Amino acid sequence: MSFVPSVVLHDVSYTWPDGIPALTHVSAAFGRGRTGLVGLNGVGKSTLLRLIAGELTPTGGTITTTGVVDHLPQDLTRRRASTVADLLGVGGVVDAIRAVERGEVDQELFDRIGDDWDVEERSLAALGAAGLDLEGRGLDHRASALSGGEAMLAALVGVRVRRADVALLDEPTNNLDADGRERVHEMVRTWRGALIVVSHDTTLLELMDDTAELREGGLSIVGGPYSAYRARVEAEQAAALGALRAAEQSLKTEKRQRVQAEERIAHSERQGRKDAANRKYIGAVVDDRRNSAEKAQGSRRALMDDKVAAARRAVEAAETRVRDDDHITIRLPDPGVPAGRRIARIVGTDGREFVMQGPERVALTGPNGAGKTTLLRQLLGDGPRASGLGIARADVAVDRIGYLSQRLDSLDDDASVLANVQRVAPRVPAGELRNQLARLLVRGSMVDRPVRSISGGERFRAALAQLLLADPPAQLLLLDEPTNDLDLPSVTQLVDSLANYRGALLVVSHDRSFLDRLALTTELHLGRDGALTPVHSG
Template sequence: MSTGTTHVTCQRLVFDWPDGTRVFDGLDLAIGPGRTGLIGVNGSGKSTLLKLIAGELTPLAGTVRAEGEIGYLAQSLTLDTEEPVDRLLGIDRARAALHAIEAGDVAEEHFTALGDDWDVEERTRAVLDQLGLAHVDLDSTVGRVSGGETVMLRLAALLLRRPDVLLLDEPTNNLDLRARERLYAAVRAWRGVLVVVSHDRELLEHVDQVADLRDGQVVRFGGTLAAYQEALAVEQEAAERGVRAAEADVRRQKRELIEAHDKLAGRARAGRRAGETAGLPRIVAGARKRAAEVSAGKHRILHEERLADARERLSEAEAAVREDDEIRVELPHTAVPGRRRVLTLRELELRNGTRAELSVLGPERIGLVGANGAGKTTLLNTIAGRLAPTAGEARAHVPLRYLPQRLDVLDGALSVADNVRALAPSAEPHRVRGHLARFLFRKDGPDQLVGTLSGGERFRATLAALLLAEPAPQLLLLDEPTNNLDLASVRQLTSALTAYRGALLVASHDVPFLRELGLTRWLEVADGEVTETGPS
């Protein structure tokens, strides 16, 4: 690995999307050795910045420089399911050459392909074992491993290359708890430059610094996410105090300006009366009047300048306060009486062979955990009626709604408001728009086509449509709802679910998120069974 003090630099970086939307306008950034957590709201440009550093996108202006080799793990992986595992890992040529030499073929081309990498298989096995992939056959194909294992194989390929700069974009999406722990360990062990984009709060506790991308610029803080958020909270509290003080100053200056006007008007009236009664010569009275007007004008200008200064200080104070809006919504119609039967799973057998017996009463909040491929999504799809069980019964006794991982509930060709009305046909337009405002769709927001929304916006639109649907859902099924959501959106989701009064069944690998929901039960899908478990 290279030894310079700075490995990645962006200078006066400018980037536009093909439609002319500007993402960066003069971004400056320098990242040195260590682990950097890159955070920011959805749409702020985090993934775009990683692609610019990796060379997958070209800036409109400015420069991007990286010292040494770059390894990049994209958020969305499109892989050939027929590709051999050893080729995905980048060791197929060296491995084939090694096997040829071991078989007695001493052609020079084999030695050239192998180089000094005589322990290629042992080194690969060590990395795979580190990432929990010891069971993966190097001669098998990518299609024979799960989605989470595919992500870990791609990470293994990067670790085997030993790049100087490692870029990871939402690496824990779709990883189960064990795989996440292994990824955390790999991040902790990294000794080069690492930049990770993530909403995973546990992962961001293993970084050396946080870089917050906001309004096209980066603010950095030395420390973990928790330390950064604590410092930010103190800063925002001070900023809000500054706004209150500045508002008070504006009110005071307005009051003093009005009082000054009243005093000057009073003096002017008194002066006119005194002139009339004193019988002063007209020229003397006129001179006094002009002097009084000049004095009054100076006094008025002084107070107006003070008011303008106070307003400027208020604008500066308001600019220092972040406006990360929270969803605030009351959902009384979703309430479920304490002893009402909500869901029954009786002798249920899923398509993958998993069996389940379950009874849900009242507004229970249940977390569903388990390894990738264990059957959590299959269980939710079966309860929602999207899949038929092999045997037994899954019966919901109350209206339910399902939020799948792919957020494919809404029609992309319709507006946000039209999608909500499709699920709540009796709702009047002004009522729909009022509800959508609470989900942060204001002004023209309800008229946006769902197909044009960002990931975070689409998520909010889907959540709004489900929670406002008719009849009101008293059972809500959520499948990995925090995937691809920024930290602000996760807070918004938590806020909305706090207002929800019905029963929840949430499948997630995001343990901090599950803990914040106030769960009453935890279920684990493992070894073909759905069983009660303790908090993770």
């Protein structure tokens, strides 16, 4: 069967307005099935999707797409939508249909509707199939009443309802609980049309027909799901490491032979000087022998130098094929939280109470919409309060609290990354902050760029820097879905960083593999009814 592409990239480059290159000479073709797009944070995955969607224009090269392209952005839950219809991306069509039903006959309304007269019915059916309960309010339901996970699920339903030929999904399972992720997985299994998915959800990536990796300006596509891609990378790395070891051994051999040759040359030169001193040969013969020896020795030196240089080039070439990816590496200061100190209290609707003491590490889990984020905001003094049963509630007993929200809304989009961090650490010298930011992979020009111009993963690291580099350090860290925008290697480094934190930690996450690595003291499950149930105690 011949390959029929849905998206073709030819020598595509893109440079940000400030002159920073995002993509350079990328060429590839995506098929009409499901493709997972992977790569390290900041490599340009989201930028590539925006280019394919036509939201950005390449500064070089061309992009050709087949049919209508639809894009679900990574930062969707941070964007403002007034109603579920707007979140689905069908608000304009629904408004036009209602205007026509009221008797308006403007041709622009009919053009906007096209063949989508049944869009409201299809949308409600798709939302119901995805398990979203709009409490009978239909598409006029307030988008702000949905949790981050519910908003993402509704937006994904909207992509399907709009029936694009090519769908671009950027981290579609972010913020989703286990049930929501399974619903997304089922949608993807039955997806019609071309699909390009950026994700670090390995279960989702296993549903792909192909896997594309964006790395160091190149895009390579491997047939098969994420496991096939990983197997290929591991095989290539094993071969690359073998080639590097062989090249390094060859360089050592050439250097040793170069030393041995130099010793022989030195010995020959000493013998020549000795013969001349002893007048073993007449002067003309000595001069002739000396000239011949110098030429031969020069040739040998040049030959050995060439061999050493060639061996060194072989090592350098082998090194370029070995991956050495950077990850987050930072040590956290001691906030001085003694064991036994009362930190916070959480009370469920059933009256069950949990008191957090000292440097405990607690996970708060449960379905979307249960109120986990609301409890975190209560601890910050920014959430709804209740004096009795009926709503889960929380209170805090320390002053210094660090909060990393799902929306990463602690950042000023118009300010630079450095300025955002300086706001929470005004007494720390800028040079020291730059060094600390480098350990969080916030380096070079990125430090001085406006937050709005950086990638989702880079935005996460900027928000994390605000949290971890605050002066004085937080006694309690509240993390709301911290792994959503991280690549898989960086999740490991985040775990390592948090392992060094000596304060109290309260984490909301649906990422089970991440939670399993945090050395939790306790896991609390918050049900949809607000009941609080201890699941695990360390």
